[in-house]
Amino acid sequence: MPQFDMIVIDPERAKGADIEQHTAGAPLREGGGDETYRCGGCKTKLLVNVAHHDAHGAVIKCGKCGKLNIEPHHH
Numbered sequence: 001m002p003q004f005d006m007i008v009i010d011p012e013r014a015k016g017a018d019i020e021q022h023t024a025g026a027p028l029r030e031g032g033g034d035e036t037y038r039c040g041g042c043k044t045k046l047l048v049n050v051a052h053h054d055a056h057g058a059v060i061k062c063g064k065c066g067k068l069n070i071e072p073h074h075h
């Protein structure tokens with residue numbers, strides 16, 4: 001089960017993006033695949049056991065540290 005740290009970006013870079021708000025205490029999405037994504041700032045698990053396409057292009061605001069994360073573009 002691969003696990004990835006997401007990349008933290010500036011709020012400036014996320015302008016116009018569709019930002020998804022994560023809530024601390026539970027992953028934003030869970031299930032459907034085998035990839036887990038953690039916040040690049042505080043290592044909170046944002047996406048757990050999801051398919052790659054669930055993370056592709058996602059911009060997620062961490063509910064714990066408030067940082068904006070994008071997927072790390074692995075393949």
Ligand SMILES: [Zn+2]
Binds near residue numbers: 044
């Ligand atoms: Zn965080």
